[in-house]
Amino acid sequence: MKIAIVGAGAMGGLFGARLALAGQAVSLVEASDHAIEVITRQGLRLETPDVQTTVHIPISRAAQLSGHFDLLVIFTKGFHTAAAIDSVRHLVCPDTWALSVQNGLGNAEIIAGVVPAERVIVGMTNLPADLVAPGVVHSHGEGHINLWAGSGKDAQRVHEVAAVFSQAGLPCEADPQVQVAIWEKVAFNAALNSVCAVTRQTVGAVGSTDQGRQVLGDILDETVAVAKAAGIAVDGQRVRASVDYAVRNHQQHKPSMLQDLEAGRKTEIDFINGAVVAHGKRVSVATPVLQALYNLVKASEG
Structure with missing residues (x-):
């Protein structure tokens, strides 16, 4: 699956590293030039109870990416969501879905201004992650992810995303009661x-x-x-x-x-x-x- 993760902080880094290690085609989108420089130069360091490794993942500002993606995962804070999804609108094609497991309420509605609401996935995660320094993510403890289509309807893509995440060591359930x-x-x-x-x-x-x-x-x-x-x-x-x-x-x-x-x-x-x-x-x-x-x-x- 071709995935763009928007926001290379603690959660973006955790998801990006896990998915890349599992063989998914991951690109990181970041607004901080310092974070881009550090991760480009030394890779993304992930330290968990079962993994201590450095993974090299493409990272850039959104404008430097081209092509279409299967999934856009937004990991910015809520007040940056509008700018984040707008920055990657050129990566959206008729088959692109977007996912928000951000804190709070209202992010999915903002994302639906760029990606049609019927292709927006909403979710919750309590996976632990700390950004120790740019490009260095610690994750100690257990957690999970619940996902479902924001429309409330069952969708095959939601199940596919849940399977991809679980296979990458990100325990995930397609949950109609999300x-x-x-x-x-x-x-x-x-x-x-x-x-x-x-x-x-x-x-x-x-x-x-x-x-x-x-x-x-x-x-x-x-x-x-x-x-x-x-x-x-x-x-x-x-x-x-x-x-x-x-x-x-x-x-x-x-x-x-x-x-x-x-x-x-x-x-x-x-x-x-x-x-x-x-x-x-x-x-x-x-x-x-x-x-x-x-x-x-x-x-x-x-």
Whole structure:
């Protein structure tokens, strides 16, 4: 399968390396000249419990690529999705599909502005990946990927993509209930990312106080209520259990939103808390705590 991975960060690097090692025709698309130079010169280093290797994968800016691709995988942050998919529109042919397993909500709709909605795949992954340095990806721990067509209809290409990913060591399932997985991850991120960002505290510190746990629980309750009102059968107990597990076992972890604020970068709050607030308005579900955390993070961004 001819695959272009847009965004050579932690997840893009993990997927790109695994797929290339499995014999797929992978190209990396990146906007950072430094990352392009490093990966071109020294390759992409992947370190996992079962693989420690360097793989050489073509990498360039989008404009330098030509031809048509079977699959475009978008691995940018949500606020870069529009620019990312627009940059590769010249690679789209009538048989090209696009995939988003990005955090948050709304990316698939943006991608559908370039790739027809009936050829957009949506998904969720909890595979761990850290970008240690440009071109160096660590992945320690287990995870999986759930995929389905964004249209909700069964499609042979989705099953083909799932098989390709699984064969490459990226455990993947074609899952018609993928929206449940997506929303449960959104609930998890809306709680831990926003509260840690606003308080400037680690996951363990937030979960160590009654007040922190109360706010986390309120955000989970609001997000689950919005999802259920939208007809998505999110399991509130399962989401709460996943947050409790993170609080107990990842006490020193700083979620990406906190890291972004500390580094003076823009966050994905619009695609997480902000997106749930917007959905809540459409289904007439009040989200005052989500709204408050959204406002505080936006204020912190300056």
